Amino acid sequence: MVLQRIVRAVIMGPPGSGKGTVSGRIVKTFGLKHISSGDILRANINARTELGLLMKACIDQGQLVPDDVMSRLILSDLRAVDQSSWLLDGFPRTIYQAEALDDAYSVDTVINLNVPFEIIKQRLTSRWIHLPSGRVYNIDFNPPKVSGFDDATGEPLVQRADDTPETVTRRLKAYKTQTEPVLEYYRSKGVLETFSGTETNKIWPHVETFLSRKLTSVNQKVA
Template sequence: MTPATKRLKKAARIILIGAPGVGKGTQTERLLSRFPQLAAISSGDLLRENVRKRTTLGLQAEALIQAGSLVPDAVMLDLISSELAVKGWLTPSESTPSSSPAHASSISSSSSRPNTIMPSASFILDGFPRTAVQASSLDRILPINFVVHLFTPPSVIISRITKRWVHAPSGRVYNTEFNPPKVEGKDDVTGEALTQRADDSIDTWKQRLEKFEESSKALIEHYDRQGCLWRVEGNSSDEISPKLFAEIERRFA
């Protein structure tokens, strides 16, 4: 049964932090259903969209990617700022040459005059920031007021991913414990063989976890100092979601 939706009385600007496989995507989907005022803003999706539409920012990013370089934080910040401006949620400190989504120009993230965020803007920001340095840069243009540290014991996540199987052509996902296929090893719809994703191997996951822990420690400390960090623990998404809903309602509804 779909849970009743709730209306937010205060703007919620949310970031979810958690180890790979902890269920950030699942929680985002559930939050969007529970609180319709929320929007999901994915830095990765914005980057791909701007590259596809050949915007000024997209062309900058594409050139860097093709040269084998990382996209600088400033470009990512401009992508996020421009998307918020297009939605009417952010008033730039300097005039923006174009308001077209396909050709959105950058909003200065280095200006001494701060951008103004609309009081009603509520969203979940995905994929950025990933480091404390990025968080500090983001603070200058977009104050975040709720950072959720999702925690599930590594042993539980490992158990979960080793039981996850996918039908690659369709993307259908099965779990041998709580969502098994009707026939072992076969897709319910096509009967084709199921496989495990390369990043679902234990060794790969442990490498990703190590990288996450290295980069997230300072990030978590950054938001803890700002007083907007909240930690929630559970062995499954179903265990975490009710706690997360209750905390958001307590703070913003």
């Protein structure tokens, strides 16, 4: 009998790189739990938890949520699924956060989606969102069944103010500045795997093949 080892993975990539789509496919194909920092953030703000109120105050003032607050929040949720394999999305975003994660868990692999910024700009300015759930649509390649409305609820979709071309350019520059050191951090540890391309459907088969081999190798080691 092959023993199943707990697998801990991180997915990285700039906003609009297809992380949500790829994460969904990884979860469906390999059974990992999807831990999204955005979902956790929204849930805590909506529930008005102590950390949620602190983060809302930062966001309302246009400030970044402090590293130690984000780390406490995410690690708290990870402890709740301690005996499960998971895929972490949206965290870590800084070296401090990466080190905090490393102090608590050993990360097996980091999947980095490398998509040209020009392609991302085109994607994001075509993006519409169902705010209550966070579901994302794109009028070019993932349109809603009914234009302007969420597939599941029928509620109206909105375009975020930060999806304008000027704001997208700033966000991408900020991501590059903030995250390049994190990618290098994981590269130096030998756990970073980068997948480059312009279309999620063409990147996905390579991610799937890599993870199939990775998980098979991991499980054989503990068989």
